[in-house]
Amino acid sequence: MPSQEELYTRIERLEKLVRISTLISSSLDIDTVLVQILEAAGEVMDAGGTSIMLLEEDTGDLLCQQATGRVGKLVCQVYRLPKGQGIAGWVAQNAQPVRLENVYDDPRFSPEMDRKTGFHTQSMLCVPLVAKDRLLGVAQVVNKTRHDTVVPFTSEDEELFTLFAQQAAIAIDNARLHRSLLTQERLQADLQVARKIQQSFLPERPPDVPGLELAAYYEPSFQIGGDFYDFFHLSPDELALVIGDVSGKGTSAALYMARFVSDLKIHALQERDPVRLVQVLNDIQHERSRFGMFITLIYGILNLRTFQLDYVCAGHPPLFRYRPGASCDTVQGESGFPLGIFEEAGYSLNRLVLEPDESLIWYTDGVVEAQSREGRLIGSDWLSRFLEAKALTAPQLAQRIVDEVHRFGGQESFYDDITLMVLRRKREDEP
Template sequence: MSFLGELRVDATHENLMVISHFVHGIAHRLSLSDKVVFELELAVEEAATNIIDHAYQEAGGKILINAATTGEQVRIELTDWGAPLNPANVRPFDITAPIETRIQGGMGLHFIHTLMDRVERDIAPRSGEPNVLRLFKRIEKETAETRAASPMQELNAVRTISEVMTSRIDLDELLNLILNKLVTTINAERGTLFLIDEQRRELWSRVLLDDLHPLSEIRLKMGEGIAGHVAETGRVVNILDAYADPRFNPAVDQSTGFRTRSILAAPLVNPQQTIIGVVQVLNKRDGAFNARDERLLAALASQAAISIENARLYQQEIHQRVLQRELEMAHGIQASFLPEQIPHVDGWEICDFWEPVRGVAGDFYDFYPLEDGRLALTIADVSGKGVPAALFMALSVTVLRFGVSLNLPPAEVIRRANESIIASQRSRMFATVLLGYLETETGMLQFASAGHNPGLLYRAAEQRCDYITASGVAVGVFPNVDFAENNVRIEHGDILVLYTDGITEAINADEEEFGEERLEALLMEHCDMAAGELCGTIVEAVSAFAEGRALVDDATLVVIKRLGKDVS
């Protein structure tokens, strides 16, 4: 092993440039190729950023970096004394996953392991002890041909694009910066950065560096022209005489008056090895594009593709945050449709549980005191989930409450709600509903159902459970239908459980549903509990059954218990 150098700096973002200079100094001593320099710098910068942001956070600390050669590899070792990071605890990076999952996933770790030949870690058992990260990269040296060109200008170009890779810059600004740097560094007259329009299978010019004509956009079919050929084959193309190449399309020259002499084009390939575009420069000012230019363009195009992917992810993240804020507002608005507080009725205990699966829900429940002293109880489940179901829920709540406020019988309320909903919406959504009026003095419940799950009634005297229901289809499906009405008496000690299918259809690892039988068994076993305690027990049992899996449907639960005669 041959020692090359050591650097100890404070773990701050301002020192990332110092770390970058250290890496480039090592690369210069070893005469490393552009590709190896780029990949080493990117990996070291990402590792140092992880230490700053995660190991130390805002506590501050030191980073120790040393470099050495071992056999045919260069080894760069980073040591910190912050919070240990175990990669096994980081969610793997997946570009196909939803945005919130991708952002939280290990994108930086993915890049490090992709760019390096080998990565080793010594993870400390606790903060304050050294964590060591070793990065290994095979040494590839510059050739005599490539070493002759201006390294400082090219180094600055690589550094500039590396710096914007982790910045949160607007995508258009980023692409303009990248293309300007490419054209300046390679000393070309013009440049175009094409991105692939996946829907139309076309290349389109996202950035055009040409102030001499008003052309706003170029569109090419895949395989058309030089850029289309590069997008289709994924190969760098260097053309000395454009008009002598049969692949060249002179249409742009003819429409603008510009004369293309030579062309150098390279694909933009993201970390998933997917071609996302093409960068093309025209007419080198001091001669022909050479092998050095090809290598430099390919290296910078690789960085540019990662920068573009980062910017896209950031824009998606911003959009996701806006949507999340809107969902939070919608959740608050929807919650305002639900009862602000549970009604207190002497001789009765009532408890509720409501959990949307997507922030907002189609489930709802309601308590409404009638003028004659009865208490109206409603539980309903709208088809679908998320925002559409929540909007339909708002409509359903409104029409049901209006019918209840008129003191109409439960079956008539549901019938009118059905007609109103069918007349007011064209979404073909529907809702199941169970609506009942409870006489709290006698325990008599008058109710109707629109295809909702049957209520589960525990009979204390007989120590058994009955299912209560009435015939009727979901509201919003068929016009001009009638709904049956039933009556049941809730005696002292009896318990009525109303629920939506998010409770009974919770699924475990074996794809089994929780089911009504388990719910009934729970009710029988814990019938001596207070309503609030019983409600919590049911929710915990459903969660345990699902083994921590997220609910697949909105879940609502209402537990109503009539106290014994000797309980005040």
């Protein structure tokens, strides 16, 4: 039967446990939670050293996250233990506590850490950290000390530390969930910034050009990309058009796109030859290629008197030419490498004349690489089959294409941006 002093000690430790459980549950910062857990464990268990090791998801190894005691900092710098090795590894693998009076008497104990740190481990109590039936890691206390003497941990210590570990695991799991939610919020904020950057460099509306209809559609993906398009006058008789796609996703792609569009407009006003302009832009991008990004694009100049389009393609999907009552065909033309890959990439001039009631469809790969829920690619052959023979205005044509991409994908958002421009020459009898 326990003595009165032992009963008082038990009550005091249980009161500490209740108080500490409240304390470690009061914070959602994972680092703060871990420190509080270890400080509390050392206090409740009279331990000379405490440590928490959490499972690394990719490898299954145990990594020391926090440790206290004389060599605690050094332990966390060098401690990595495969699951199943050592006392902690065995506890993690079997999800059972281990209590040892002298660790050197147990063949599972690895003395390597003692040799590296100069610490001498004697008694040990190691328990699993489990939350929602998931193993998070292990908690460990060593060298229980009474009156400057190392003594064994008792079965009562094991029971108390197991209760403590249950509360600690819940606190760790909650803190991790909180960190995950904060990360998601930051990512969402990052995507919002990227979308605003991207959209600020896109035209608010197509220009009014006599004899032409222009329509554009841009839909950002759930992972923002680097799509862009633009049309701007070089002179009263010349309209520049461009559509392109920066490799990569996120804010970096949006910022890269913004910088490129600025370069494009500056140099387009100085260099009227499409081939030389694209070569200049390629040189600029190659200088920045250390970032590992490249750009595909089609850049062209439309003569508003003759409706002749001179354009250059740099690794971008080809134009479609739509003739009501006839067909919707891929425009066969020369294409060079995407910008930024090779220093002296060669580019060729393509030329066509837009006839009355004909449309040119400019698009990025999100239009032809949309996937169904089953993983099938939409491709490009469907355009010639899908578009009706009757004449369509540029806005109608753009909307029909977008609607079909959405119907095929069967989802509200896509992995890649959907960007589309339609350029249609009006008939002579149209206002």
